[in-house]
Amino acid sequence: MEAAGMGRWEYDVGAKYAFWDDQLLEIFHMPKGKNIVDADAWSQTIHPEDREAVTRLSEQCLAEERDIATDYRMLRPDGSVRYIRTRGKYVKSSDHGARYFGVNFDVTSDYEHAQQLEAARAQLEHDSRHDALTGMANRRYLDDVFTELINSESKHRDRIAVLHFDIDHFKQINDTLGHDAGDATLKHAAALLQDNLPDNALVARVGGDEFVALVPDAPTDDVLREIAKRIISEMARPYFYESQQCNIGTSIGIAVSRSRSSLGNSLFIDADIALYQAKKAGRGRCRFFDRAMREEAKRRKNSFDALLAGFDQGEITCHYQPQFDARTLEVSGLEALVRWESSEFGLLMPDEFLGMAEDMGLVAQFDELVLQKALSDMTSWEEKGVGVPRISVNVSAHRLNDPSLGNRIKSLNIPRGRVSFELLESAFLDSKNDVIENNLRLIDEMGIDVEIDDFGSGHASIVSLLEIAPKKLKIDRLLIQPVVRSERQRALVETIIQIGRMLDIEVVAEGVETPDHVSILQTLGCGYLQGYALAYPMNAAKTATFLSEYRANATHLKRA
Secondary structure: OOOOOEEEEEEEOOOOEEEEOHHHHHHOOOOOOOOEEEHHHHHHHEOHHHHHHHHHHHHHHHHOOOOEEEEEEEEOOOOOEEEEEEEEEEEEEOOOEEEEEEEEEEOHHHHHHHHHHHHHHHHHHHHHOEOOOOOOEOHHHHHHHHHHHHHOOOHHHHOOEEEEEEEEOHHHHHHHHOHHHHHHHHHHHHHHHHHHOOOOOEEEEOOOOEEEEEEOOOOOHHHHHHHHHHHHHHHOOOEEEOOEEEOOEEEEEEEEOOOHHHOOOHHHHHHHHHHHHHHHOOOOOEEEOOHHHHHHHHHHHHHHHHHHHHHHOOOEEEEEEEEEEOOOOOEEEEEEEEEEEEOOOEEEOHHHOHHHHHHOOOHHHHHHHHHHHHHHHHHHHHHOOOOOOEEEEEEOHHHHOOOOHHHHHHOOOOOOOOEEEEEOOHHHHHOOOHHHHHHHHHHHHOOOEEEEEEEOOOOOOHHHHHHHOOOEEEEOHHHHHHHHOOHHHHHHHHHHHHHHHHOOOEEEEEOOOOHHHHHHHHHHOOOEEEOOOOOOOEOHHHHHHHHHHHHHHHHHHHHO
16 A cells, blocks of 8 residues: 555544544645544545535445545645545444445546646647648638538528638749748738638638638628628738738638528538639639539539640640741741640640649649650751751749759750740749749750740839840730831830840740731841741641741752
């Protein structure tokens, strides 16, 4: 008993006193030697919050002449609290009457350990159901609450709304200011959502920059629309991360159950479909789900599947459109243009599938595939004795933001001075970005020229031209096409050409569709021309034939 830390006690029911051994006195923090203890003294050691329950149990055991077994808290004279386990055996004899023989022992460490385990379990359960960054519910918690809601008989399940939020321009914050700023942005967005949604809404972070609100007993569509508009307005207000002003927004998809029979997990899918439509409409908007959206989503899913299959089956290929020296009209280069030669849909242009590719996160893979095919075709043409000019290929912002881009390009062994990269979506180039700047430096070191595409359409600025110092810039076709009929447009294009000349940047005009375009652009001093007036895009085989015939004709004319 001493080794086990037990204290022994005896209680004479008739005498109303108890015997406690020295070890039990020590457990109760009482002086040793005073082993005869008044029966009431024991009850006074019990914690006030436990006293009534424990004394009632002891009285019941005594009345029923049965053993006692219980745990309780003890309050020591110094105010400390300990957990005591008591076990007593009821014995009745003709010689000594009724007695209890028992032991007490201190189990405080067991209780504290159990409490620690329970606290740890509760913390793990909390963490498994909440987002670590924002403290909001996560997808698991959201699903659990929704399941409980639809299985309940509460009237709140009659009309449930799901609002799906996507933070617009979040990636730009992450790419330009770093992940700490991105984390601050998510916390800022989470707080705005929590402040502007109904009190009974459960708001969950379900993805990188996506949030979902579950609203039981949802208000009318008009009220939900007003809530969404208010959130869009609040989210569009600039905020500061440290000293840097940040601008984001949000798009919102809303789905509402109209009856008990329409409840189900499809409500989340419907909200996601509505969110897609909101983003497609131009971002910073909200859309309510309707059945027509679901049909469109099915068609889009079929197109996605077909595009993935086409990608895997080698249906993504290149066509090439020649570029010409404006003075001599000699072929000066080729632009590689992606095409989808679909076995199901026929030949598809980029505007028919690149939007899908972007939604699927395949733009960078398309860029790489086009580059590889262009290099393969270049090698094949040269082996056949076809003279190949410089080839330009498009590079998206997605790929420029890939830290591994430099190593991937090095592995292709691109011949120096034979390939140019046309930078698309160059608005990103106006923001400081270490990844992009490092990739541009590596591209330059490998002897690959840089061109700015679609200049004048709002994508690139003079600042980016000065910082990047591209070899060429291409004037957007929307600026070129009106020069035939508009003196003002002609003057604007001439100004761009002069800017290029001042900065030692060669200028290419795209969208050259008529002989008048050719004549006017030659007069304006444009360096290079590209468009249907001179040559259409062609597949690899036709391009090889075109280059051979063009060179043969040029040689014949010179001899003549």
